[in-house]
Amino acid sequence: MKNKSGLIGIILTIIILVVVVIVSNISTGNLSAMEGTIGKIFMPIQNGIIFLKNKIAGNDQELSDIENLKNENQKLRDENSKLQEQVRELEILKSENNTLKEYVNLKDKYSNYTTVPAYVIQRSISNYEKLIVINAGTDEGINVNMPVISESGLVGYVISVTNDTAKVQTIIDTASSVSANISNVQDSVILKGTLNNTSILKATYIPADSTILQGDQVVTSGLGGIYPKGILVGTVKNIINTQNQSDRYAEIEVATDFSNLETVLVITEK
Amino acid sequence: MRKFKVILIIIILFFLIYFMQANIFSWFNIGGIMPNLFVLFILFIGLFVGNKMGAIFGIIFGIIIDLVIGRIVGPSSVLLGIIGLLGEYFDKNFSKDSKITLILMEAFSLLIYEIGMYVFRVIQYGAEIEIITFTLTLLVEIVFNILLTIILYPGIKKLGYYIEESFKGKKILTRYF
Numbered sequence A: 001m002k003n004k005s006g007l008i009g010i011i012l013t014i015i016i017l018v019v020v021v022i023v024s025n026i027s028t029g030n031l032s033a034m035e036g037t038i039g040k041i042f043m044p045i046q047n048g049i050i051f052l053k054n055k056i057a058g059n060d061q062e063l064s065d066i067e068n069l070k071n072e073n074q075k076l077r078d079e080n081s082k083l084q085e086q087v088r089e090l091e092i093l094k095s096e097n098n099t100l101k102e103y104v105n106l107k108d109k110y111s112n113y114t115t116v117p118a119y120v121i122q123r124s125i126s127n128y129e130k131l132i133v134i135n136a137g138t139d140e141g142i143n144v145n146m147p148v149i150s151e152s153g154l155v156g157y158v159i160s161v162t163n164d165t166a167k168v169q170t171i172i173d174t175a176s177s178v179s180a181n182i183s184n185v186q187d188s189v190i191l192k193g194t195l196n197n198t199s200i201l202k203a204t205y206i207p208a209d210s211t212i213l214q215g216d217q218v219v220t221s222g223l224g225g226i227y228p229k230g231i232l233v234g235t236v237k238n239i240i241n242t243q244n245q246s247d248r249y250a251e252i253e254v255a256t257d258f259s260n261l262e263t264v265l266v267i268t269e270k
Numbered sequence B: 001m002r003k004f005k006v007i008l009i010i011i012i013l014f015f016l017i018y019f020m021q022a023n024i025f026s027w028f029n030i031g032g033i034m035p036n037l038f039v040l041f042i043l044f045i046g047l048f049v050g051n052k053m054g055a056i057f058g059i060i061f062g063i064i065i066d067l068v069i070g071r072i073v074g075p076s077s078v079l080l081g082i083i084g085l086l087g088e089y090f091d092k093n094f095s096k097d098s099k100i101t102l103i104l105m106e107a108f109s110l111l112i113y114e115i116g117m118y119v120f121r122v123i124q125y126g127a128e129i130e131i132i133t134f135t136l137t138l139l140v141e142i143v144f145n146i147l148l149t150i151i152l153y154p155g156i157k158k159l160g161y162y163i164e165e166s167f168k169g170k171k172i173l174t175r176y177f
Helices: A002-025 A028-056 A066-109 B002-024 B037-048 B051-069 B075-093 B099-125 B131-168
Strands: A114-123 A131-134 A147-149 A154-161 A166-170 A177-182 A189-193 A200-204 A217-220 A232-240 A249-254 A263-269
Touching: A002 B131, A114 B051, A131 A154, A131 B051, A177 A200, A177 A232, A200 A232, B002 B037, B002 B051, B002 B131, B037 B051, B037 B075, B037 B099, B037 B131, B051 B075, B075 B099, B099 B131
Parallel strands: none
Antiparallel strands: A114 A131, A114 A263, A131 A166, A147 A154, A147 A263, A154 A166, A177 A189, A177 A217, A189 A200, A200 A249, A217 A232, A232 A249
16 A cells, blocks of 8 residues: 555646646747647547548548558658658758768858857856857867857857867856957957856956947957957847946846757967 | 675666657757756655765766766766765654655755756856856746656655665564554
8 A cells, every 4th residue: 555655646746746747848939839739639639530520521532442542551651651752861961961061161250260160069067157068079179268159159168178179168167268259349358158048147346437339249258368369159048237346247048059059169369 | 696686776777768868858858958867866866866976976976967068077966965965964853655755845946956957067167157047047947946846756666665675675664453
């Protein structure tokens, strides 16, 4: 009896955990997927009702030649499986092509710099640290303090390196600070990572007399000796005004999608 | 031979947990917050095997974690070593047979580990101090760990007593009449 209630408890906990995980990760963009799932449940019922309706109305012609339909169905099934196989092959080719394109685009975009391409092979396993490991190291000419970029913008810099891997501190890490310029602002601001959002940076030390607008581009200032000048970091999302003008800060939406980051470039020579 | 087998099981479990933390919990998370199974694992070793083994495994596994995805070697190994030591202290003072006490021990260990790591990051690397966000993240992490502990409890108990028997021998319980 005790075992049975224990088992029920475990099953309930699993269900609660799965529901919490799904609900907490759902975003408005994912609602179309939900729509699809609900559609899958309701559409067969709807189809059945339509079929019954047609039958009652005397439209049961489609049942007259079942044998022919069966043969045709089998033929279509075979054709479908062949097409699915082709789609799978094309998907693989497409993904390979995309990765190569990313490399080429990256190389073209930052042709002024000598760069080394690399893949992200590991991400932080902690909630409070945002480091990544890439599959290039000293053998590829990578050293500590070299800046790392993606196709969309700044990623971070190398903090340690082995023969064939390097650890990168990303700009979204709370210990990171990047000196940057906002479009119309002469003086540089400091960008820091935040714990609660992996796509937002906090821009502080904004000069009191400067005007910042939503959508302004934020680029590296070149100060600090790590990042070269002019690399895109992101855009201004919000400006938070405080009573004390010097305490105001801005939220910067990063250009790089860190949750899907796969390929990066390490700038070996600025 | 049996001890060797148990050590092998512990090492395999460590790699399994590492694989889960790095791959599964990167998508199976609560609003982007992952659990920390390493703390539960080291506490488990400390509770069932003893503080020496708990501390040794805590330090070794901590060094591996620091080497693979840490900035420097030290913080994880020191804190996991402390959790290993705490295991036996908990075992002497509380009953590990109760699910509730096990959950409380786990929550307390996780608090010590994560606060320790956060303080270290603030002092050493000047990480931004965000007390409210940190507290909320930690609370969700604790709840996630508790849910996983409830799910894994029968397995923890079974394997735990097998391991305890291998290292400490069979317990003779006094019968009171």
